[in-house]
Amino acid sequence: MDGLLLQETGNDRVSAGQLDELVGVARGLVADGVINQDEVEFLENWLIANRDMSDLPAVNTLYRRVREIMADGIADDAERAELLETLHRLSGGDLKQLEALRGNALPLCSPAPALAFPATVYCFTGIFNYGRRRLCEEAVIERGALTSGLNSKTNVLVIGMYTTDIWQDSTIGSTISNAVEYRRKGVPISIVSEVHWRAHL
Known part of the structure; x- marks a missing residue:
């Protein structure tokens, strides 16, 4: 550091x-x-x-x-x-x-949207300060949300704060790239940072 x-x-x-x-x-x-x-x-x-x-x-x-x-x-x-x-x-x-x-910066929504939980499908990718991905999923499930791998029904993709600006060269790059492609095609998916997500918990 x-x-x-x-x-x-x-x-x-x-x-x-x-x-x-x-x-x-x-x-x-x-x-x-x-x-x-x-x-x-x-x-x-x-x-x-x-x-x-x-x-x-x-x-x-x-x-x-x-x-x-x-x-x-x-x-x-x-x-x-x-x-x-x-x-x-x-x-x-x-x-x-x-x-x-x-x-190469993370393709986050700007401005970052307000987040809801009930009946909202979340996907998590990257390394999170909050804890393991399962803990992140439990946090939204407790608030009425659903979780899954990334697909066309995903409403929110949350990217862990330890994901670097060179994400395209990382193992999570395909998940983020696919989300960007969904968004480009008009699928209403929000891509947000862990910090923004945690502010809504």
Whole structure:
């Protein structure tokens, strides 16, 4: 793991797993090049739940800024843009690299749609911070949804946050490519990130 976060660490009480999780969260949030209100709220809740990481200067700065942004309950356009840039730097990225990779970026719906669960068919692919795919499926089944492999009846494809921008070269590439093809043909399938999905749980 590289970038700003590692440069500002040095606290043995914070595990490598926690650092990896934070970087994964940051990368998941910036994957589609935008950040919305639900995602800011998700980040705030994650930072609160992992408050012990605030001993790290980079994390403490992020925590304080997110709390300031959400003091009035709303993250406006300028605040979201600022937060997007901060998260991108935190995850070890570079804006020029982001532009270079945009052609291979995850084909997420933009804007990301509101998600429902009852009578909605979900498919999960990739590696999830939430847990194994079965746990993700159980989370939506408990809320009245159905799950299956990807097919023309799938309503929502959720992509795990540890899926990289070079997804086309990965083993999950065929699932994502097939979903994109369904969408191109007019099948009403939404492709969303794990972070966006979790914000609706």
